Amino acid sequence: MSDRNGDIVVVDFWANGFGMRVRIALEEKGIKYDYKEEDLKIPQRGQLVLEMNPVRKSVPILIHEGKPVCDSAVILEYIDEMSKEEGFVRLLPEDAHERALARFWVHFIDNKLFSTQTMFLKSKGEAKEESKKELISDLKLLEDLLGNKSYFGGNEFGFLDVAFIPFSSMFHGYESHGNFEMEIECPKLSAWVKRCMARESVSKVLPDSSEMYELHKKWYGID
Numbered sequence: 496m497s498d499r500n501g502d503i504v505v506v507d508f509w510a511n512g513f514g515m516r517v518r519i520a521l522e523e524k525g526i527k528y529d530y531k532e533e534d535l536k537i538p539q540r541g542q543l544v545l546e547m548n549p550v551r552k553s554v555p556i557l558i559h560e561g562k563p564v565c566d567s568a569v570i571l572e573y574i575d576e577m578s579k580e581e582g583f584v585r586l587l588p589e590d591a592h593e594r595a596l597a598r599f600w601v602h603f604i605d606n607k608l609f610s611t612q613t614m615f616l617k618s619k620g621e622a623k624e625e626s627k628k629e630l631i632s633d634l635k636l637l638e639d640l641l642g643n644k645s646y647f648g649g650n651e652f653g654f655l656d657v658a659f660i661p662f663s664s665m666f667h668g669y670e671s672h673g674n675f676e677m678e679i680e681c682p683k684l685s686a687w688v689k690r691c692m693a694r695e696s697v698s699k700v701l702p703d704s705s706e707m708y709e710l711h712k713k714w715y716g717i718d
Contacts, residue, residue: 503528504558506543508535510710512661513567513605514555515700519657520574522696524583568601571657586654597648600640601658608633612665616672616715627673631680638684645690656691663688664701668708672717 505521505528507514521528533544533554540552547556547563557564557573564573575586587594611633615626637659641647647655666677666688678685691697711717 502560504531505529506531506533506547506556506558507554508533509702510707511535511554512664515661515664516567516657517555517557517570517574518700519660519696520571520586522699523586523652523657523694524574524578526574526578526583568598568605568658571654575654584651586657588648588653593648594654597654600637600647600655603633604637604659604662608637608662612662612669616668616711616717623673627675630669630673631675634677634681634684638681641683641687643683646687652691652694656687660688660691660697661701663691664704664707665711667704668711671708 503521503526505514505517507517507530509532518528518530531543533541535554544552544554544556547558548554548565551565553565555565555567555570557570559573559577564570571586579585587597608630611626611630615623615630618626644650646652647659666685670676692701
């Protein structure tokens with residue numbers, strides 16, 4: 496996978512957790528890329544997004560030698576596959592069953608945890624309390640999966656870590672909106688976040704958690 500400037504372009508929005516995955520993966524592998532910001536606060540998508548992702552008209556988009564790859568989980572696998580012959584560390588496990596499990600849990604994050612997060616941030620009153628319980632339950636499932644391991648794949652930072660760590664940029668928002676503490680509810684996940692943040696690939700990409708919450712407050716009309 497060529498890392499010459501211009502060969503790889505990432506189109507994304509700075510606060511898009513799904514796009515953070517792509518940038519973390521490239522940073523982790525040391526692959527150079529150009530970054531183009533797409534402002535999701537504006538309803539209309541830019542021409543580049545419309546040309547490169549005409550079906551979903553969304554970001555992130557990875558453009559490799561002029562060809563687009565869309566959907567963050569698909570992009571992660573593409574990066575891993577295209578760089579495997581160049582001596583880069585693999586993100587997906589070598590074992591087929593472990594790969595399947597990693598994909599299953601990324602699907603859980605994308606389709607269950609994300610929707611629960613959205614419901615939690617948008618709801619009020621009793622509905623908010625119910626969605627908070629569901630959010631904490633989802634997080635505890637992931638914490639149980641992590642167990643006492645350093646990372647979800649064991650000793651090595653990998654596919655599921657890359658996919659999930661961007662959500663940690665909203666942990667402050669969870670705490671502020673739900674009046675609970677992640678270190679009490681999910682102490683192992685909190686420790687995992689600290690380990691991940693010690694990696695330059697993660698700390699370089701993840702935005703300030705307070706800025707993330709302020710943006711989501713505007714999006715969801717949170718008082």
